[in-house]
Amino acid sequence: MAVGVWFGVLGPLRAEVGGRAARLGGPRQQAVLALLLIAEGRTVSAERILSEVWDGSRPPSMTTLHGYVGDLRRALEPEREPGAPARLLVREGSGYALRITPAAVDAGLFTDLAARGRRSLEGGEPEQATELLGQALALWRGPAYADFAGAAFAAPDATRLEDLRATVREDRLAAVIASGRHAAAVGELEALVAEQPLRERGWELLALALYRSGRQAEALATLRRVRRRLADELGIDPGRGLRELEAAVLAQEPALSPDSRPARGEPLAPETGVATAPAAPGRVPSPHRSAPAPPAGNLPFALSSFVGRGGDLAAVADLLDGHRLVTLTGPGGVGKTRLALEVARARTDADGPWLVELAGLRAPELLTATIATALGLPAASSPDQLAGMLVGRDLLIVVDNCEHLLVPAATVVHTLLSRCGAVRILCTSREPLGITGETVYEVPPLHAETEAAELFLRRAAATQAGWTPGPDDRERIAALCAGLDGIPLAIELAAAQCRTLSVGQIADALEDRFTLLVGGPAGRPDRHRTLLDTVAWSDQLLRPAERRLFHRLGVLCAGFDLEGAAAVGGVTPVLAPLSALVRKSLVTAEPGTAPRRYRMLETLRQYALGFLSPEELAGARERHRAWALSRAESAERHIRGPQGVALLDGLSRDQPEFRAAFASALAEGDGEHALRLGGALFWFWFRRGHVAEGLAWLSQAFAAAPTAGAGVRARARFAVGALRYVAGQTARAHEAARTAIEEAREAGDPVTEASATAYAGYLGLLAGAAVDAAALAGTAVELARRTTQVWLEAETLMVQGMVLRILGDLPGADAVFREAIAAAHASGHDWVADGAAWCDMKTASDRGDGPRALAIAGDILAAMDLYGDISFWLVTVHSAARALTLTGQAEQAALLMGAVEAIGRRAGVSPELMDPIDGPREAAAVRGALPPDEYERHAARGRALSREDASALLTNLIDGHRLPR
Template sequence: MRFGLLGPVEAFRADGGPIAVGGTRLRALLALLALDAGRIVPTERLIEGLYGERPVTGESNALQSQISRLRRNLDTAVEFHPAGYRLVVDGEEVDAHRFERLAREGRAAGAPAVRSELLGQALALWRGPALADVREAPFAAAQAARLEELRIDVTEDRLEADLELGRHRELVTELQRLVAAHPVRERLRGQLIRALYASGRQAEALTAFEDARRTLADELGVDPSPELKEIHLAALRGELHAPTAPARPGTPGMAAGGGTALPAQLTSFVGRQDDLDQVGRLLERARLVTLTGPGGAGKTRLALEAAAAVPGEVGLAELDGLAEGGDVAQAVLTKLGLRVGPDEPDPADRLVAALAGRRMLLVLDNCEHVVAAAAELAHRLLSACPDLRVLATSREALGITGESIWPVPPLPGSLAVRLFEDRAAAVRPGFAVDERNLADVQRICRALDGLPLAIELAAARLRSLPVAEVAARLEDGLGLLSRGSRTAQPRHRTLRAVVEWSWSLLDEQEQRLARRLTVFAGGAGIEAVERVCGTPDAVELLTSLADKSLVEIVGDRYRMLQTIRAFCAERLEEAGEVETYHRAHAGHYLALLREAAPHLLRAEQLEWAARLDPEHDNLLAALGWAVGADHAMALRIFADLSTYWWLRGRRGIGVRPARTLLAALGPDVPEGLEGEYAICVASSAEGGVHLETAKRLMRAMDLVSDRPQLTYFWGSFVGPSIDDGFLAVMMERVMASDDPWIRGLDHVGRGFLCYLMEGDVAGIEREFSRALDYFRSLGERLGMAMALSELVRVAAWRGERERFTELIEEALRLVGELGAQEDIADLLCQRGEGELLLGDLDQAWADYERAAELARRVGALEGTTRASCGLAEVARLRGDLEEARHRYEEVLARESSGSFGESLTAVQIGVALGWIDAAEGEVERAAARQEAAFAAALHVQSLPVLASVAEGLAGVFSLRGAHDRAALLLGVGKGLRGMTLPGDLDVARVVERARAALGEQGFAEAYARGTALSREELAELL
């Protein structure tokens, strides 16, 4: 688990997924604990930090409540001690502590390059102002100020290191921005003057000093410090020179004696400090170290940086210009400036003679095309020259005894972004990654697999294209990144050239498997590769491809980087094998889905869902291919994939592919696939001709037996329907089944009828309890959670706090086991709604906030809407009518899909806005709102919603003084819902006014007339 304080307070799981912490108070508590991560924080300090020196009454109980919620959200990462509480994590898991550790190490480092890298890593941890979203907490201001001060100090130290490295030109823009933000920091002023002067902008440097002098006088009433005056004087005298770049390790006259000076680098070294440290340690204990990795991963640059840090003599032999089959020993001799004498005809003998007895590091760069010869030479030299060490770079290991291998992987996300920013600023001065372009830059880096060469080529395109355009065009990454450095070897100038070079080193069998592997979108296990690619010796070939960095091995799966996969896919097309192997791929994953289908609705569902999880990209790819090539296969894949999505709480994923598939199908339904077609229609959440066709098929055929999940999908996406007896037909089909899962679903359907159409509270509890029993008998978690969530509603209606808590926690545990984030969000909203009735507005707010965060993360639009409405309702009940109105109207402004759920929401928002209007004294506007809500509610077939509208209208009549009509409408609400809600404060106020005006008997009589009215009589009454 990781925690972030350098920006908004955040928490992340070990896999990088964010954790919803909760409201502002919970985030402040987490920040307090994280500032002392791993140490006990006394209770008194927590109370003072959260509530101030004069805390509110009952602060100890309030703290215990907050701790309990935080423990629940963080899965018990907070530990209780008699003296206080402790966040059970290492300090390195908190970005603020990691920042301070890197800052210390960076300042202590001797070499400016190392200082710059470490301090840059420290600064890269910042995501915004420290503790940005908890600044109102009493403790936060001082802690944030301390961290911000340290941040600017570290920034100045990093700039100093960069100035020592001669990076004056690239620092000017950054320094100008920093001076504008911190105008009285003299060290920044001095650094700006030095950077301007060394960049040839002497006049601007002198102007910068005058600006500093004037600002210090105006703001602080002081003169510039002696240090700043000294910098100014040196500029006036022409003595302010850039420091000489540090010399690379080497010996004068090395060309004559068997060594070469390492080339000076023209760009900064970004993102590989950890790799550099590890390679340095390997070179201390091993005599042969080989850096392996795909083309463009940055092996050469890492090798040069590692060699530069090694004391003593270094020799560099670049083999990329050597033809395949060329004489490696002769090439090394030439690169080292040595010649073969007349008595030494063998170049290898000459090398041994030249290097024997010398302490030297020999860098053999780009060995992959001559790997056998390079391995033979390295073995001979190391055997004959005991003080020699070899650092090699190759796309595959040399494969000799004593070799230590360091794989050079693509850059991870944050480091890839830093590299892009650095290289983009070089071609577009002033470019910086910020909240406006971060998503595009991350998209670019992901599309390019974090390969440094590809990122640098993409950054170079900012000369002519905006970053958003580069991100949009990267579907053709190999084509877009077609320009590189003119001075690089031809095979290193473009991304395509790099991959093409790797391809040319493969034999025919390796090329055949490499192109066929491209049908796998998310990697694959060995069994899938053998079945789909038709390659009996796949293990050996995959090992060879992995050795040559064309394939990555992740656990027990093999995957290609996207850039390599795109190139090899072109070769698949050239070979005329696209149809054959995409069909084999789709068939394999359809068979996997068919095998999984019955298990997904039983106790073993976790095991089977876990088997499908790593295959999700492949399943989507199979569906995408089948939509365009085989509609029958596409329908089969979609139907079974929908069950997996439903189980994992990712139902919204299917909407777009369902609509695409239906558009491709046209009016024809493949024979024998009527059930699959109906699932596709339900998942599309659209009406029209397909909806009518599906309903016709479902009336005429028993589709439930083959596709039991169909009934659930239909109810979830389309909503209840009683037209033409359709609902009765479907329930008859369900009742005829002896499958316990379908029987459980039958009781779910009956429970919803009791809830939506009958106002039968006892029936709701009875039917969902029976459904729960059926699902428990199967061990089917999502069915159990679905039944529990409705029992939770009844417990909240009745004010049964203990039962409410017990049921909702079990439901959350079950969907948590499934990893169903969308369902967790729904259940949090359900808990929030219950907490509103039970009177805990703070807990409701926290639940809605967490639900909104989860729903946004997984793209669950209905979940986001429900959570937004919940937050608006809490604001309304707290009396913040302006905030409530804003949130409700924001939801109404969103584009509507016309789904059943959205129709219900629109009515509920109308009722809430009517209550807001009434509270503001706008009686007629409130009446118009409630009447419009009633008209809409008649079409959505939900008695609880109608009940809420009737109660909203009662509020309007109460304000008009028509208390008899208000009491009657309150009775209507009870009759429609089956009960009154004891925690409904709006209704309670209307009841109080009506009773006061009518007397107890008059109120009771009017109320009783209302409970007896039917929906038709109510409509006529209005």
């Protein structure tokens, strides 16, 4: 982040650089900055910026946006040299992001101070809370995002900040009261309730401050005034806090006395600043509340044991304590109803709990009467009539399966909650009701290896007396449950098949799960008798555009983003139908991802695929292939720059999609598409150690594309050469590089020609071929410079330095490496600098300087861990093992050699064969430092190490030998 940059959004938009106001341009340009600030460091696509900033008017060209961004960069980074990469407002993929910390924005500082103040208040430190919360409020200069009051993009964040501001004002006044200055708080509180008359906490604090100031009659009058206001304006009774405070005032509870100030550090209730009491944490207790009567209600008795979900039970129970409407969402069969019933059974509401089942109801006009009948009341003709019968009753209503009656159910629920202050409602639905006050809890699948496996075992044992799992069944059951996505209904249906099939047979039949998982118990609702019925119930509730997108998304194998959904679905715009699928629990939004990513359970994905016609399936797969290739080629253009880590991580995340695209292209006979995809992905394969996989796909692609164009063949051929190099097949790698040179020349592709020329010389030396490696390396550098691609110049210089080192020209190699490192830093191609350092490390070992070699290795390892690199990590550890023998640590060196051998075999990388000049010498040095049996004993231990274990071991060894500075 740029030094000395600060932003203000709590009022008119401001930015300061080095303490001086920055000129931010006109309203649209400022709106671009505001949108990026709201994103809090996440990337915002250029398309979204144009759509949201120019909402309601025709957006300008992309050039205009780039111009605005350029102006903002000049204003925010005035010291940046022309052409130097931006550090603050950066380009990422197809969008922009602000690289700032929360403390650089007044809203972030305000949020932090608010949280610290609340913790101080809850922790019994009211004076400190008053100070912190006062500092938070002092940051405000007007309404949040004041310049963008009518802008839709700013409204959600502005509302959030204004709501938090109101809470902070209340927290500060609660702290003032808790510190004994109740009389001083009265005036501010009277102004506060006048401004925000429907926020009940302000009235609570005002009544408490009046009471402690000796104005008990005014306190009681205040409580009665707010009761009348809530009834007149909203038609509701006061909340529990106001009711309990009124009872405490009438009873003149000692806890309300100003003499009852808590000792320093004694926990306080944040709502009022009163010391917490055991009866009701966070509220003033009422001594007159009688013990609840035994529950009434109509909940059915459980017919089978409830397995797992201890955390879910506690979480939903806590939500119901704090909220009057909680909705459990999730896909069909995930266990929403059973969880709701278990939570309800543990409640002690005086008049409940009650269950209302809506699954069999198809007529919305009968909804109110159905609920009344389930509650044992006379049939009601309207929601208002039903509410009138429930006023004053303390009960929980479980409303099960609302998704097909969403609008009428929301209307009835809203009326009941507005009119009946002691009624709580727990809904289950595949989609939230979407009304004010609703808290949504997404019921997760069961954990496959624990809860889900236990459920399978219990239900299977119930199918026939004496059933026990076989010796190998437990692992199969865990895998089976994972394949069923941890969905309880699917697991129970699978377990029921143990009457006729073995666990292995059930697992093998999962590809046809909708035929296998049938025949549920006769007491189940029709929609839960088979797995197909369960998913079809959700499918039937979709609108045409939603259903079309749902079915087409089945071709995606793993998680996906908005762009992927749009490309594969062929739907524009895609946000509305995708949002509907998320709401209806057919697609899951992955929390914490930015930009947001989505996924489908495997069961839902297979269902979706099964409903595509052959023509629709072919079209969806074609769109999927095009999207995968575009994603790979877009990443490849920037992957050797500053964004390399993020892009490699993104390609790792999308790897299942690339595999599916390869399989689809080859099945269609489109070998040229597969070659293009392989050429784009080779650097990812090279760095992340997917060598065998890359070679396999490229081999099939070449076989399927005998007439592919020279340019496509050249890039894919160079990829083959690079992957064969790390696999230790130097002669074949050299041959591929030479062919790639000819194909690149034919295609007029100087970038691939430069790369292939450089490696042809280096690989020729390693393979013992008759080549003028120095001349080839020099030619490659000249070609690279003519392309003006700085990363390419850096890499060809690095290869030239490696060639000169092998030829014995160490001074010449050092000089070239310095040039390569400078170009690497200028382009962000860090791998080049690390490659030069690796050569320096080996030279240090050649000179017997083990400590220096290990110090260099430590720096390289840190970079390899950042990039998730496997190939370079292996050769670095291999070379470091030799350096360890020079420092007297032969046993640890053998241990690491064993780790390199095992991890390299899994990745398809052979450091010893990849580096046939230095690699065998390094291996021989380690083997020669120990007797053969000792070496083998330590190497065998190393073969059991993970990469993380081996890295940690080597890092500790390096730290123990660092020279004092």
